[in-house]
Amino acid sequence: MIIFKYAEPLARYIQQQKAADKQVGFVPTMGALHNGHIALIERSKKETSITVCSIFVNPTQFNNASDYQLYPNTIEQDIVRLEAAGCDVLFLPSIAEMYPNGTNNLEKYDLGYLETLLEGKYRPGHFQGVCQVMNRLLTMVQAHKLFMGQKDYQQCMVVSRLLQLMQSPTGLITCPTLREPDGLAMSSRNLRLSPEDRQKATTIYKCLTLIKQECNQGVFWPVIKEKAEKLLTDAGFRIDYVELADANTLQPATATMATIYQGPRVALIAAFLHDVRLIDNMLV
Numbered sequence: 001m002i003i004f005k006y007a008e009p010l011a012r013y014i015q016q017q018k019a020a021d022k023q024v025g026f027v028p029t030m031g032a033l034h035n036g037h038i039a040l041i042e043r044s045k046k047e048t049s050i051t052v053c054s055i056f057v058n059p060t061q062f063n064n065a066s067d068y069q070l071y072p073n074t075i076e077q078d079i080v081r082l083e084a085a086g087c088d089v090l091f092l093p094s095i096a097e098m099y100p101n102g103t104n105n106l107e108k109y110d111l112g113y114l115e116t117l118l119e120g121k122y123r124p125g126h127f128q129g130v131c132q133v134m135n136r137l138l139t140m141v142q143a144h145k146l147f148m149g150q151k152d153y154q155q156c157m158v159v160s161r162l163l164q165l166m167q168s169p170t171g172l173i174t175c176p177t178l179r180e181p182d183g184l185a186m187s188s189r190n191l192r193l194s195p196e197d198r199q200k201a202t203t204i205y206k207c208l209t210l211i212k213q214e215c216n217q218g219v220f221w222p223v224i225k226e227k228a229e230k231l232l233t234d235a236g237f238r239i240d241y242v243e244l245a246d247a248n249t250l251q252p253a254t255a256t257m258a259t260i261y262q263g264p265r266v267a268l269i270a271a272f273l274h275d276v277r278l279i280d281n282m283l284v
């Protein structure tokens with residue numbers, strides 16, 4: 001695996017590969033890699049000939065300073081895991097490389113309502129930060145295909161919007177969420193859970209499964225929502241949201257949607273255990 005710290009030699013290397021007719025796949029991450037990330041690398045390896053992974057903990061997408069400071073860093077293990085997975089290139093830029101003019105007064109992206117609901121509402125500025133870093137990374141890497149996880153459902157929609165705004169030729173491929181055996185979605189933030197909270201964390205998956213079952217039985221959405229919220233609060237969670245939405249637009253469910261709506265829906269949950277914020281979703 002070749003490791004690049006600077007964008008210019010990376011871009012030159014990728015140009016050479018493209019000139020040799022190689023398809024380039026890109027997997028952007030913030031490190032503390034787990035099997036969910038590795039599944040994206042494997043998918044990219046299947047569908048392209050050169051896989052580029054980036055590890056960069058992007059300061060502009062954190063709306064909470066301590067979440068940024070406490071974000072896990074396991075770079076040595078990450079490099080070993082990427083090597084073992086057969087990743088071809090790791091891009092490991094510094095903040096100065098990604099933000100040469102600093103992180104103030106940055107361009108604004110028109111993300112429409114995606115920025116005001118769910119994650120957009122509870123993490124103000126988060127998706128602007130995601131777009132900042134993704135625009136830069138996509139421009140540097142110039143991949144044919146971009147692989148991202150359904151775990152971050154709304155992020156996939158935001159990046160799809162960004163690709164449109166950038167008129168980028170890169171195609172987004174959304175990959176399924178990898179889970180622990182007890183159902184907890186794999187996440188770098190799981191490393192920050194105490195053993196006791198790690199046990200409780202599985203309640204999110206239980207709620208999503210319950211929502212899916214009851215929606216498909218035609219139960220009234222407000223009833224399901226109340227049940228799921230109670231399960232979460234009883235387990236010690238502080239809830240940001242438990243929502244059911246149209247899977248294509250993310251517009252929230254109306255009271256009757258669970259009973260009469262036939263289109264694709266997605267259930268989404270964001271909640272804290274102590275100071276660790278977990279998110280997950282499930283297609284219903």
Ligand code: AMP
Nearest residue numbers: 029030031036148149151152177178186
């Ligand atoms: P992160 O390092 O958390 O920024 O995530 C990097 C990429 O991995 C994003 O596209 C995530 O959606 C994806 N990802 C994170 N967790 C999982 C998971 N459990 N299964 C599949 N993809 C994931």
